[in-house]
Amino acid sequence: MRIAIDAMGGDHAPSLIVQGALEAALEWPAVHLILVGDKARIETHLGSKRPSNIEILHAEDVIGPDDEPVKAVRRKKNSSMVMAGQLVREGKAEAMLSAGNTGALMTTGLLVVGRMEGIERPALVTMLPTMDDKGVLALDLGANMDAKPEHLLQYAIMGSIYRSKMNGMDKPRVGLLNVGTEAMKGNELTKAAYELLETAPIHFIGNVEARDVLVRNCDVLICDGFAGNIMLKAMEGTAGTLFKTMRDVFTSSLLSKLAAAIVQPKLRALRNKMDYKEHGGAPLLGVNGLVVKCHGSSDVKAVKNAVRQAKLAIESNLISSIAAEISRK
């Protein structure tokens, strides 16, 4: 099993990316990791501890966070991200991970790794946190800004297979993000998608509202990339603002600091639970291989988690299962 890692992407690249890869390589000796990036810098961070299942592929160039995605992917053929994508395209790696520029990684998935046959638009998949810790798999959260009903149908099929393969769910409940639960609610897109989802080979439970996601009213949440991204950021912003305001409440007096000391461990656990960045990488589904976006602020633990996730996806034949189901239609 071979996984390519863009060692130069992300806020803490290459240091924490390389350290995360190192820990993963030591834990899973059967996983062969290819670190793509500046050889000298990667070697510095690897030090003398380099295990035999870590390989370095030198890349001259780097795609930065402010690079215009399509232009960067087209022009920077020797960047660590594009070269990692090339390894997947050529079958030299089964997966690639990157904590770099999200738009550029989606473009790499589309243009370098290549779109899966039968898929119109790949989708960016994120596990939203829920109170019961099982999460809601939401897609698309930003790869495709102008989705058509057929795209949403394909998301539903890909998301269902993901939950079955990755989480062992038997009949994952698929919900359509909408402004109300009644069948005919919504805009033209969701109304048309609802009809397609009703006849799809999935367990469609109908429309779901954004206010119920945290209590896991479905296992797979289907949405267009625009509305999905708005939902994600509204949840993130509300949780962030509330926790910040609570911190102010708890530090406002000596007595409140005492109160804080009592409940702090549980509140901290709640805050961590709400942090979707903690919940692993976001795969781009619908391309010819596994492409996983790690959060830009990924640290050692996040990189190791992303490798674990990729390993599980490869072992469970996630991508070939999706390809088989999509071609069956």
Place this chain on the structure above:
Amino acid sequence: MRIAIDAMGGDHAPSLIVQGALEAALEWPAVHLILVGDKARIETHLGSKRPSNIEILHAEDVIGPDDEPVKAVRRKKNSSMVMAGQLVREGKAEAMLSAGNTGALMTTGLLVVGRMEGIERPALVTMLPTMDDKGVLALDLGANMDAKPEHLLQYAIMGSIYRSKMNGMDKPRVGLLNVGTEAMKGNELTKAAYELLETAPIHFIGNVEARDVLVRNCDVLICDGFAGNIMLKAMEGTAGTLFKTMRDVFTSSLLSKLAAAIVQPKLRALRNKMDYKEHGGAPLLGVNGLVVKCHGSSDVKAVKNAVRQAKLAIESNLISSIAAEISRK
């Protein structure tokens, strides 16, 4: 000044609606209130205290929460909601308030009160809570599910006038809800709307993200009804779930109950602050008169607040100012 109130709409109708109207009538003697609904029931709740500035207009019928909006408005001509709308249409009232069926009220606005000349789609306007208590006026949050760029432009003009007239803001900052702050982010709708907003007679500050709304990164937030409703419910659901989980944390032990007692007043204030239902009624802008949707669970205080809001809108010539600006274009 004459304000029609649908006495039969809402979870607590007619009792709390009538009581709210009664308190408003006593506080503002210059405001003439017309309670539309079942005369006998309204009289029961008014008791013997009926002031001279409260009038009852008997309505045989009621539009229920589960009625299909367009069908109900077309067929139930003698319903309290449609009759209240008719009063506005005929100039017998300057405003109408209802806590009933939202879809039916929007339809009443469109079909009974009538669309304002030059306006393509009316918008439902809600004040979102912010940490500094000044709020963000968001529109549209659900009247128009398939908005065009021109609709968003009209929302921006109506929202700016609302903030100037109702909150005395000199140059309200108008933001476009989007998935990123850069100018070219978003879907086809927001990209086209961005260009229109740049040349509009408003103070356009560009794209804003849902995660920053609570810290009031703009005064008027422009969005299509679908995405706006998703955002609103994501915020509501996240806040609701967090407060519920915190309550569990605080009641989990004797010590944590002690902690709760210390910080409870401030946390309760925070929860109330986050509750957008507390922030008055939601006007439907773009129709020929003032139509205000009160929350379904409106109580005495909410009804009284909605009357205060309508009174201010009438005094500040809100509707005629919007009509003048829209016809100028």
